[in-house]
Amino acid sequence: MSALDDLLTCLRFPSVSTDPKHRGDVRACADWLLAKLRSLGLDAALHETPGHPVLLARNVHRPGRRTVLLYGHYDVQPPEPLGEWKSPPFEPVVRDGRIYARGATDNKGQLMAHVAGLEATLAAHGDLPVNLTILFEGEEEIGSPNLRPFLEAHRDELACDIVAISDTGMVAAGVGTFTYGLRGIACLEVRVHGPSIDLHSGIFGGTVANPATVAARLAASLHDAEGRVAIPGFYDSVRPLQEWERAAWAELGDGETETLELTGSPALFGEPGFNERERRWARPTAEVNGIGGGWQGAGSKTVIPREAFVKISFRLVPDQDPAAILDLAEQHLRSQAPAGVRLEIVRGHTGSAYLTDPQSHLGQAACRALEKTFGGRVALIREGGSIPIVQDFKQVLGADTLLLGLALPDCQAHAPNENFPVASFEAGIRLNQELLRELAS
Amino acid sequence: MSALDDLLTCLRFPSVSTDPKHRGDVRACADWLLAKLRSLGLDAALHETPGHPVLLARNVHRPGRRTVLLYGHYDVQPPEPLGEWKSPPFEPVVRDGRIYARGATDNKGQLMAHVAGLEATLAAHGDLPVNLTILFEGEEEIGSPNLRPFLEAHRDELACDIVAISDTGMVAAGVGTFTYGLRGIACLEVRVHGPSIDLHSGIFGGTVANPATVAARLAASLHDAEGRVAIPGFYDSVRPLQEWERAAWAELGDGETETLELTGSPALFGEPGFNERERRWARPTAEVNGIGGGWQGAGSKTVIPREAFVKISFRLVPDQDPAAILDLAEQHLRSQAPAGVRLEIVRGHTGSAYLTDPQSHLGQAACRALEKTFGGRVALIREGGSIPIVQDFKQVLGADTLLLGLALPDCQAHAPNENFPVASFEAGIRLNQELLRELAS
Numbered sequence: 001m002s003a004l005d006d007l008l009t010c011l012r013f014p015s016v017s018t019d020p021k022h023r024g025d026v027r028a029c030a031d032w033l034l035a036k037l038r039s040l041g042l043d044a045a046l047h048e049t050p051g052h053p054v055l056l057a058r059n060v061h062r063p064g065r066r067t068v069l070l071y072g073h074y075d076v077q078p079p080e081p082l083g084e085w086k087s088p089p090f091e092p093v094v095r096d097g098r099i100y101a102r103g104a105t106d107n108k109g110q111l112m113a114h115v116a117g118l119e120a121t122l123a124a125h126g127d128l129p130v131n132l133t134i135l136f137e138g139e140e141e142i143g144s145p146n147l148r149p150f151l152e153a154h155r156d157e158l159a160c161d162i163v164a165i166s167d168t169g170m171v172a173a174g175v176g177t178f179t180y181g182l183r184g185i186a187c188l189e190v191r192v193h194g195p196s197i198d199l200h201s202g203i204f205g206g207t208v209a210n211p212a213t214v215a216a217r218l219a220a221s222l223h224d225a226e227g228r229v230a231i232p233g234f235y236d237s238v239r240p241l242q243e244w245e246r247a248a249w250a251e252l253g254d255g256e257t258e259t260l261e262l263t264g265s266p267a268l269f270g271e272p273g274f275n276e277r278e279r280r281w282a283r284p285t286a287e288v289n290g291i292g293g294g295w296q297g298a299g300s301k302t303v304i305p306r307e308a309f310v311k312i313s314f315r316l317v318p319d320q321d322p323a324a325i326l327d328l329a330e331q332h333l334r335s336q337a338p339a340g341v342r343l344e345i346v347r348g349h350t351g352s353a354y355l356t357d358p359q360s361h362l363g364q365a366a367c368r369a370l371e372k373t374f375g376g377r378v379a380l381i382r383e384g385g386s387i388p389i390v391q392d393f394k395q396v397l398g399a400d401t402l403l404l405g406l407a408l409p410d411c412q413a414h415a416p417n418e419n420f421p422v423a424s425f426e427a428g429i430r431l432n433q434e435l436l437r438e439l440a441s
Numbered sequence: 442m443s444a445l446d447d448l449l450t451c452l453r454f455p456s457v458s459t460d461p462k463h464r465g466d467v468r469a470c471a472d473w474l475l476a477k478l479r480s481l482g483l484d485a486a487l488h489e490t491p492g493h494p495v496l497l498a499r500n501v502h503r504p505g506r507r508t509v510l511l512y513g514h515y516d517v518q519p520p521e522p523l524g525e526w527k528s529p530p531f532e533p534v535v536r537d538g539r540i541y542a543r544g545a546t547d548n549k550g551q552l553m554a555h556v557a558g559l560e561a562t563l564a565a566h567g568d569l570p571v572n573l574t575i576l577f578e579g580e581e582e583i584g585s586p587n588l589r590p591f592l593e594a595h596r597d598e599l600a601c602d603i604v605a606i607s608d609t610g611m612v613a614a615g616v617g618t619f620t621y622g623l624r625g626i627a628c629l630e631v632r633v634h635g636p637s638i639d640l641h642s643g644i645f646g647g648t649v650a651n652p653a654t655v656a657a658r659l660a661a662s663l664h665d666a667e668g669r670v671a672i673p674g675f676y677d678s679v680r681p682l683q684e685w686e687r688a689a690w691a692e693l694g695d696g697e698t699e700t701l702e703l704t705g706s707p708a709l710f711g712e713p714g715f716n717e718r719e720r721r722w723a724r725p726t727a728e729v730n731g732i733g734g735g736w737q738g739a740g741s742k743t744v745i746p747r748e749a750f751v752k753i754s755f756r757l758v759p760d761q762d763p764a765a766i767l768d769l770a771e772q773h774l775r776s777q778a779p780a781g782v783r784l785e786i787v788r789g790h791t792g793s794a795y796l797t798d799p800q801s802h803l804g805q806a807a808c809r810a811l812e813k814t815f816g817g818r819v820a821l822i823r824e825g826g827s828i829p830i831v832q833d834f835k836q837v838l839g840a841d842t843l844l845l846g847l848a849l850p851d852c853q854a855h856a857p858n859e860n861f862p863v864a865s866f867e868a869g870i871r872l873n874q875e876l877l878r879e880l881a882s
Contacts, residue, residue: 185643185743187741187743189741194706194707195704195705195706196704196705196706197704197705199704201726201730201756202624202626202756202824202825202826203721203824203825204703204704204825205721205728205756205825206711206712206720206724206726206756207700207704207709207710207717207721208700208704208706208709208710209706209710210729212730212732213660213661213663213728213729215657215732216658216659216660216661216729216732216751217657217660217661217664218657219653219657219658220657220658220660220662221661222654223654223658225779259645259648259649263636263637263638263640263645263648263649264636264637264638264747265635265636265637265649265650266635266780266781266782267650267780267781268649268780268781269648269649269650269779269780269781270648271647276648279647279648280644280645280646280648283647285642285646285647287646287651287654287745288651288654288734288735289642289736289741289742289743289744290653290734290736290742290744291653291657291732291733291734291735292732292733292737293729293731293732293733294729294730294731294732294752295730295731296731296733300628300630300730300752300754300789300790301730301731301752302626302628302730302754303730303731304730305730305731306705310657311735311736311741311742313642313743315642315643315646338666338668339708339709339710340706340707340708340709340710341707348741349741383644384643384644384645384646384647385641385643386643
């Protein structure tokens, strides 16, 4: 059975972690992976959690070798809307050099490339050049609710020198990409309470503060007119971009056109003094993720609503402290509220930004593996999103993570017609072999 | 049968105009009123509309007499929530000097007081001192959708010197109240379009304009921090409050406490330089009646929404022109939008403010009738809401309206336990007789 056949088999499991009716399918996928890893001679077992199982596997760990933890996830996003798929999401097909199926890119294609790389190395050498621990979970798409407790419970067993994950993106096809930084996050919701009932805006308009107006004023107070975050102190602890980063990112060419295409926005907009990539990858933001109050239906209803809300998230960069940022935000928001309303501020989840040094010994090993796999120069990038598990690995296991992703912007992760180029799959197989070799040294 | 018995009978019809299942009840109420007016010797008929019927009635009109159009409505608001009523909404009872039922105040109590006044005059004198046309409609609570076409179709038949309506409020029990002004209205909705899809706020946050943020900025730009409307030119055509108005309203005592109680707001808030009554009755406003965009559910979803909206209404005063105000608003809003969004501005309904002169000949006649009915001084007030039918009477029939309402703040119009004091009903019967007498001269 070829590596591609294995991937196609893996893709046939509708392992949709969020959907209770697919619970058995998630388990079946885990069982199949368990059997696959055992067939390679690895010591593998499923570990129950309150949700879907964690699959652990390892070769025989020998003293004096570097220990690598390889992470991936075998669960997938729901496939809906089904009508937009050109072929059924759980009947994988290869068309024009791409594998089409839910999970093709995220994350089964990248996960199975690692498995196939291990299989090749084991077939050729009978062992791996490092002590390897595999951790494949089935709950990444629902926020990994049971992963951190699992890491804490298996801290010794999972001890490692470095974590490797292929679940991020490449800047372009064929360009080896090392993501060495991620933004953090801090969420809060402001609920604005005003009158005790919805009021007639004719009878009472002009005499009391309108919670919808106040919610809007609070949301608007987050930025100045040019797009800078206007919360006093917000930027104080931001670590400046290094010159080498700005230079390396400038070499990646025009990111603006791609962002305009991907977003469909009429124009770019953001913090002055930084280009599009710098704003996405290395500058903190404040975003209104939701705002609501008053009449939501068609037409008009002339009401002064009794309450309104704003849901805000901040993307953070080194060395911003999430709790300190929420303190500043709360202080700022409270200072903006007029008489006649009461603010209720509810804090949400937080996570620090992540940054590893690509010039470190293991960072350089990863770069060499990417160079050997793809040829040419390695793109050193950060990403704008947050990957909480990377923080978990750092905090629980004390290990940095090498994010060596293979997703391309047009792979449609989380969307209909998700796909993964066969060439990317094959590159992933080579990358696994080069990586373990380089990490061994 | 006494006047009170007639009112109780009228209140037993569940003439809920908005509810198709009460269509027959609305018709039955109209039929009962038709029979009642005919029993007084008036020439009465029901006129069909696309909705509920209009009831017209008249005495014999004689040349040389003043013609008065008396307007009222026999439909009522839905009674829900039923659980909060102390007695069933359509089983009227008198408790502690108040009649409890849906429609007791709005508008059957006030309408039947007029009918009883006419009955008394006709019984005593065999005719009325004026040419009277009665127009009772059954669609006021659903916005009178068929009234204006009806007025236009019956323009000659409805020609009159003055309109009288009892469907507004009194400043306090026992204080005759003449509402000589109403605010106008102009509505618009702004739809903010940004990216073509909802975006991940981690991946793209910082690079594109967020429609929810823009919607908030637009809404916030409507006012300065102290509560003045900040649209350039908004106040330019506002007719200043007259000194006699400010003085007359100041004599009404403290309106602030009542407004705080009625609204439940923690504090008053509004345009500096004007007191609470002045702001409600004679100053224009901008209110956000609805705002929405992005995640509306519990918790957080870190999305940059593709679109957001703000629904805005302006309350207008003489001599603001609704269309000109919407022009100013649109110009202002467009000037506030950053690059990266497209604004769609949809105009809604408009209506001019209304102002009649209480010092006019017929205004003074109304004041004398109120004085004779209630004793003491008449309260000359405006109201903050808009009553489109008053504009319709002005525009179609060319007639001013005397708003001589009998509702008290605690009559619970539109709410559970709606009630009308028996004393107010009896005062309304006297008021009808005094009014027609005074208007005759």
